[in-house]
Amino acid sequence: MEFHIETRDPRSEARVGVLRTAHGAVETPAFVAVATRATVKALSVDDLRDIGVQILIGNTYHLILRPGAELVAELGGLHRFSGWDGPWMTDSGGFQVFSLGAGMEHGVGKIAPIFPEDAPPRPKGESLVRVEEGGAWVRSLLDGSWIRFTPEGVIRWERLLGADIILPLDECTSPFHDRDYTARAMERTHRWAERALAAFEKTRGLGPNPDQALYGIVQGGAYEDLRRRSARVIGGMGFPGFAIGGSLGRSKEDMYRVLEWTIPELPPERPRHLLGIGTVEDIVEAVARGIDTFDCAAPTRMARNGTLLSADEEGFRLHIKAARFRRDERPIEGDCDCPTCRRYTRAFLHHLFRCGELSYFRLATLHNLRFMVRLMSRIRSAIRAGRTLTPDALLPG
């Protein structure tokens, strides 16, 4: 993998670059489409090409449960198995260690405020995870059996899956973990990173893709000293790129501060990925702080739940279920060139959504992902042209 920075924004940390992998190049800043089980939900690989998606991220936790890493390797690796022969990333399963463990105990997701204050408390179940120095035990969502995740085992699985960019096992903490636990989890994640690097070297030649790159993951919660320390430690280990994971605090401002502490400590010429973040505002703010790539399930999940992204609407979104769309003959977004906006009215999409028609899910997903692809392309153009990076400047309604 190679990363070349083409343009830097003189007024911010934003940059335009190209990430070259053995399966093609990615223009950055880029949005990585989420393909948890080796498919973007509701889409085909031809769809992804049509709307300009550049790179996908699969999930090691889900893929080892079904169909299994050995089987994927036997069938030629993720690229050949899935039909997507462009760049692939795989997440390590670390986020599942978090979301099935502390996430379930604390009743929180990636950032606490994604649950509105007036939402009913989420059920707090028994933890499905046990974290130890050696690794983590995670319960299978398929049959309840305990599966062992170790830094070495995860690298082996990711070698077999064969993505172009892979991530090591880490422990995500929640905003409800105290400083002490967050620090201990971070130090353990650093030791796991060393073990992952060693395992990565030892497994050269394993699996379908000889040109994989292993990124390091920075942890440290919303604590300045921990984030700075994690970025320096992980940044000094020789990884060719970095991901920023774990708790980003309880608000957007917390998240922006975490990026401002972390990014200056990382090697400046290497690519930086922000895990699990994907609203328009967060992406624009994170690009300005030096992030090159993003993955987030929200645009595709929102599509399936009836929330469509549109520069024509307040807050850049509309809820297609609303009665006001019953007779609305406009496309979702006036200037959108996606297959959905070219053919379909809001009125028809409202009808499909109300009926629960399967066609709806694809049409909505096509549009929301095309929206993200166009947003990233506008961000790159704005950086190249030295224009302001704000949501309203990028998305004139």
Next chain:
Amino acid sequence: MEFHIETRDPRSEARVGVLRTAHGAVETPAFVAVATRATVKALSVDDLRDIGVQILIGNTYHLILRPGAELVAELGGLHRFSGWDGPWMTDSGGFQVFSLGAGMEHGVGKIAPIFPEDAPPRPKGESLVRVEEGGAWVRSLLDGSWIRFTPEGVIRWERLLGADIILPLDECTSPFHDRDYTARAMERTHRWAERALAAFEKTRGLGPNPDQALYGIVQGGAYEDLRRRSARVIGGMGFPGFAIGGSLGRSKEDMYRVLEWTIPELPPERPRHLLGIGTVEDIVEAVARGIDTFDCAAPTRMARNGTLLSADEEGFRLHIKAARFRRDERPIEGDCDCPTCRRYTRAFLHHLFRCGELSYFRLATLHNLRFMVRLMSRIRSAIRAGRTLTPDALLPG
């Protein structure tokens, strides 16, 4: 609407023709794709064009419940509302009168043996239909309210929907109705056909499509004298085309006999549609007996349930859930040119199906409908070339 017969098979009643509508021509014999709620489940209109689908059939019962015939008319009719600007048919809701009424009481579908002999008995619920001389009361599946279906009201709804070919209200009988009830229902259907014709004339100018054609529906169950009488009576009313509906008996042989009684009594130059039939064998046998068009939900429903059509397999189908497909790197069908077979292996489709991934439903539906389109095209070529009409001759594995 115009129908032109181009070639007749000297050894059977099969013919190749062209059905011209204001929204395009249909080469016959043709398969009409089922789009109950104004969409083929899981597909877009671009998908339908890509795989060569020529004509769709929507359902008046479902469409008046949601989004409503008035709203569809206000939005330009079915063609503009749905984005499918090719030929449309609409079914009258008569089959729903059957399937929610006697069908539910008798625990049967269109032909009794579609339920295997060892299947558990279907639950026999309270009838959701009341049939009277004036029309039928049918319960809404949305809110349980009673909706009145009359021959005149159905024509008005279909005028508002604006399909190119529309069907009048009829009463379908089941194989468990005796001769006496079947005869009485048939005579009532004949009186309803007269009323529908009168209403059709009276509503000229209503709705978005001035070029609609109203077909007559032949009933009479599996009784020779009733079928012959119904074909003569309906055939003499001046309809420009005919549909064959109702009970086709308890076996494939019963169905073939019903066609042999019915078709010779119909005007020979007009198109004939067989309602709700769609297996490979039944289509080939029905074409040989003089049927021009078919609609059937089975190919698309089977796709969603994991049954894929393939000339490479015994009985022309495979169950993608089976463990034997886990490592099968072949496409569903070796010589298929559909978007699914061009890109995906059976192994990956098996994975998607096992995961319940939304992408699966579209890929499977694309293939099964393309299979039907190719089957009909091969039938037309075979008739033109004077070749044998049998499933094995048409689909060499």
